[in-house]
Amino acid sequence: MAYQKVFKRYELKYMLTKEQKDKVVRALQPYMSIDQYGKTTIRNIYFDTPDYILARHSIVKPDFKEKLRVRSYTQVSSDEKVFVELKRKFDHVVYKRRVAIAEKAAMEWTTGAKAYGHQDGRTNQLCSEINYFLDYYKDLQPVMFLSYDREAYKMRPGLDDQDFRVTFDENVLCRDHDMSLCSEAYGTPILESGKVLMELKCSGGIPLWMVSILSEEKLYKTSFSKYGTAYTQLVIPEMAEAAAASVLQRQAAGETEAETAEKRSPHTAPEVRKRAFRQRMFPHWTGFMQAAGKTA
16 A cells, blocks of 8 residues: 655644534534544654653754654554654654554664665665664664554545645553553553644645634644653653762763763754754755854
């Protein structure tokens, strides 16, 4: 079955009550219908370094961030297809690359147990990007399981803005153990009771009728990262004591505070990645910035 491999779009988030969600869904009916997957429970496994450099960088809301995850749209077996996804956000635009392979192969690839993407002496471009990410951060490991119940809507045939989508996520759960898409969806809730996360996904502007719905219901854009929130709520309390002990151990070994901070700054590696990504996507950026008298 064919699937979309590359995405470039805006993703706008809104936090709703269930009553607001019901009103929005009714207002969508003339323009949108539920997509071919209906209501699904999406499962994700997020990868990070042992000290969560990607999560720590993400929660400070930088202009560039990236993440690697393995995703399925149902509970799977080891030989069923899942998606390995590399997702980046730069200057408010989301860029996503994904490859569909068997669950077992996906986990072997992303944990470094077995290489993937080299076929007949050639390397698939999407696989090359993921392989570079894996090589760059080196010590990535599965650190967070995130699941949620999603209801997704697409445009009705014959209408404009066919790439416009609306999704509603509820029952968002996280855990830092049992990292398998073959397992049940369970964990710690990260949304307030009765809340629903709505996302608008589009390549350009929001349709005017959707703007009217947002205005009528007094809905305002918010910033919300599922992985960042899960990290903040679940991992930070667990890591606080261990991090303090680690700092004391390094300092006892003669490492200065500056060396300790620089060794695992949450910004150093992602900033280097941002410059490389910007140069590849926007090759004239450096010259433009220099001409404007700014630092690239």
